[in-house]
Amino acid sequence: MVAEDRDVESSLRPKDLSEFIGQHRVREQLQLVLTGAQRRGTPPDHVLLSGPPGLGKTSLAMIIAAELGTALRLTSGPALERAGDLAAMLSNLVEGDVLFIDEIHRIARPAEEMLYLAMEDFRVDVVVGKGPGATSIPLEVAPFTLVGATTRSGALTGPLRDRFGFTAHMEFYEPADLQLVLARSARILGVDLRPEGAVEIAGRSRGTPRIANRLLRRVRDFAEVRGNGTVDRSTARAALAVYDVDELGLDRLDKAVLGALVRSFGGGPVGVSTLAVAVGEEPATVEEVCEPFLVRAGMLARTPRGRVATAAAWTHLGLVPPPDAVTGAGQAVLFD
Numbered sequence: 001m002v003a004e005d006r007d008v009e010s011s012l013r014p015k016d017l018s019e020f021i022g023q024h025r026v027r028e029q030l031q032l033v034l035t036g037a038q039r040r041g042t043p044p045d046h047v048l049l050s051g052p053p054g055l056g057k058t059s060l061a062m063i064i065a066a067e068l069g070t071a072l073r074l075t076s077g078p079a080l081e082r083a084g085d086l087a088a089m090l091s092n093l094v095e096g097d098v099l100f101i102d103e104i105h106r107i108a109r110p111a112e113e114m115l116y117l118a119m120e121d122f123r124v125d126v127v128v129g130k131g132p133g134a135t136s137i138p139l140e141v142a143p144f145t146l147v148g149a150t151t152r153s154g155a156l157t158g159p160l161r162d163r164f165g166f167t168a169h170m171e172f173y174e175p176a177d178l179q180l181v182l183a184r185s186a187r188i189l190g191v192d193l194r195p196e197g198a199v200e201i202a203g204r205s206r207g208t209p210r211i212a213n214r215l216l217r218r219v220r221d222f223a224e225v226r227g228n229g230t231v232d233r234s235t236a237r238a239a240l241a242v243y244d245v246d247e248l249g250l251d252r253l254d255k256a257v258l259g260a261l262v263r264s265f266g267g268g269p270v271g272v273s274t275l276a277v278a279v280g281e282e283p284a285t286v287e288e289v290c291e292p293f294l295v296r297a298g299m300l301a302r303t304p305r306g307r308v309a310t311a312a313a314w315t316h317l318g319l320v321p322p323p324d325a326v327t328g329a330g331q332a333v334l335f336d
């Protein structure tokens with residue numbers, strides 16, 4: 001992400017639960033968890049935030065710390081390669097702190113095992129030395145709340161998942177909620193966004209606030225350079241055509257995945273790794289970024305034998321679906 005976009009994105013983050021749009025169930029559940037703990041005067045249970053990228057997990061972690069009036073310490077699964085990395089982080093915590101671990105499913109095994117004890121008993125055993133002379137030194141950890149974020153809750157080990165007292169399943173946003181996100185962002189950025197412009201952008205944002213905000217910034221560029229700065233329906237449509245975002249919000253990679261599935265593999269079934277190679281992407285990107293949206297849009301089915309393009313995918317690509325193509329009606333049983 002370029003510097004300007006990063007600065008703008010942080011200015012758009014909701015600062016408290018009342019500013020957090022949509023996700024009504026998660027908000028209600030989280031409010032109860034936080035208020036209950038505050039009344040008892042204890043740090044709340046550990047929270048796991050699960051869902052596709054860009055739905056507001058980092059924002060929610062910041063909000064949790066803000067609502068509790070405590071500090072947020074940020075790290076990520078890939079940064080915790082050794083148990084020592086985590087021990088250093090944990091030993092610096094102050095009572096009540098919120099420790100946020102992004103991509104927690106990617107934490108290394110020794111660090112994960114250390115985390116079990118820290119989450120349960122607020123202590124860790126630090127092993128000093130190697131071989132027969134190694135000793136384990138117990139270390140107290142200040143009571144804290146762990147907030148883990150994951151795009152793949154299924155990849156979490158059972159023991160880690162079980163140690164979270166509350167799991168928030170973040171869903172893709174409805175277009176109406178995305179319009180509210182866009183209206184709020186436009187207000188903050190000083191963009192003259194008309195309601196029909198917001199409808200147009202929201203409908204192409206893949207149910208994801210981060211994408212909505214990004215498209216708003218690109219449409220604003222277009223409106224300022226080629227128009228009078230106002231984002232109405234026709235400006236939004238023209239701008240999004242320039243950026244290759246189609247009417248359903250499918251971007252270049254989504255279209256490449258569907259195109260490969262249909263043209264190179266006859267509609268599937270095909271394994272995700274093969275599909276990723278065909279489009280020159282990492283399997284994790286295809287699996288965690290493209291697939292959840294394509295499944296939700298009814299274009300892709302996950303079957304035990306691999307990924308399959310639905311009839312809607314063929315049609316969307318301007319092709320005639322084969323007679324045995326999976327239809328929308330079959331999706332519910334095929335999707336996991």
Ligand SMILES: Nc1ncnc2c1ncn2[C@@H]1O[C@H](COP(=O)(O)OP(=O)(O)OP(=O)(O)O)[C@@H](O)[C@H]1O
Nearest residue numbers: 009012013020021053054055056057058059209210
């Ligand atoms: N509910 C919301 N209301 C308003 N804006 C939101 C909401 N959720 C997310 N956003 C906006 O979307 C952007 C992305 O959110 P955030 O970084 O929290 O997502 P994320 O799920 O943590 O993604 P990742 O896991 O990929 O980091 C934020 O900068 C914020 O502007």
